[in-house]
Amino acid sequence: MLSLATGRGIPVLEVMRPELDRIAGHDAVHQGLALKVPPYEYADAIELLDKTISRGQLPLLVALDGITDPRNLGAIIRSVAAFGGHGVIVPQRRSVGLTASAWKTSAGAAARTPVAMASNLTQTLKALKQRGVFVVGLDGGGDMSLHEFTLADRPIVVVVGSEGKGLSRLVTETCDTVVSIPIGASTESLNAGIAASVTLYEIGKLRAAKRK
Known part of the structure; x- marks a missing residue:
């Protein structure tokens, strides 16, 4: 996964587990990985x-x-x-x-x-x-x-x-x-x-x- 991200020019940041829990949201199951994406664009x-x-x-x-x-x-x-x-x-x-x-x-x-x-x-x-x-x-x-x-x-x-x-x-x-x-x-x-x-x-x- 890391090689795929770096190969596509996506910045990778390594953090401790508590910080990853906070970023992903405590109700999310992140399995040690989170991706920052733009906000969801709702339809009309x-x-x-x-x-x-x-x-x-x-x-x-x-x-x-x-x-x-x-x-x-x-x-x-x-x-x-x-x-x-x-x-x-x-x-x-x-x-x-x-x-x-x-x-x-x-x-x-x-x-x-x-x-x-x-x-x-x-x-x-x-x-x-x-x-x-x-x-x-x-x-x-x-x-x-x-x-x-x-x-x-x-x-x-x-x-x-x-x-x-x-x-x-x-x-x-x-x-x-x-x-x-x-x-x-x-x-x-x-x-x-x-x-x-x-x-x-x-x-x-x-x-x-x-x-x-």
């Missing part, structure tokens, strides 16, 4: 939608509402990549950003799945709706079961709330529909990453069936 949600449409693809996005655990963000990014999604939207406030921990949890998916930042999530969802995007919220007390949802043949943004608080009131009011995932009585709820994965899989399955 509307531009992300337009680029997806320009490629002839049917948009499938995931928006996060109040999710602060970077591992949930990383898991959702990974699921978006796995199930044919086109990007993730995170709010600028009261939400996790694309940290080193989120990047690691995504298992490389963050390198190919764009993440957009919304200064106001509710207004961004309204702007997406004006462009024909159907906004689907996930909540245990939804209007319908995920099994009953059939409107997969249109641009969709799935909105996922935190496991503890769920969707905020304004976001819930903005959704076109709110769906729930049926689970056993012995389980109170699913975490955000799993809920997003199940929903993306179901939407992908519906879309695949309509293409046949």
Whole structure:
């Protein structure tokens, strides 16, 4: 690794373990190596939608509402990549950003799945709706079961709330529909990453069936 860095003209600085822990962040697993890179450049949600449409693809996005655990963000990014999604939207406030921990949890998916930042999530969802995007919220007390949802043949943004608080009131009011995932009585709820994965899989399955 050192020879590769020096061969590419990348400066190398050797430090003690405590300093490396501080640089990488105490929640990161650095394995004795850290690379300084420019800050992540977040996409714009509307531009992300337009680029997806320009490629002839049917948009499938995931928006996060109040999710602060970077591992949930990383898991959702990974699921978006796995199930044919086109990007993730995170709010600028009261939400996790694309940290080193989120990047690691995504298992490389963050390198190919764009993440957009919304200064106001509710207004961004309204702007997406004006462009024909159907906004689907996930909540245990939804209007319908995920099994009953059939409107997969249109641009969709799935909105996922935190496991503890769920969707905020304004976001819930903005959704076109709110769906729930049926689970056993012995389980109170699913975490955000799993809920997003199940929903993306179901939407992908519906879309695949309509293409046949």
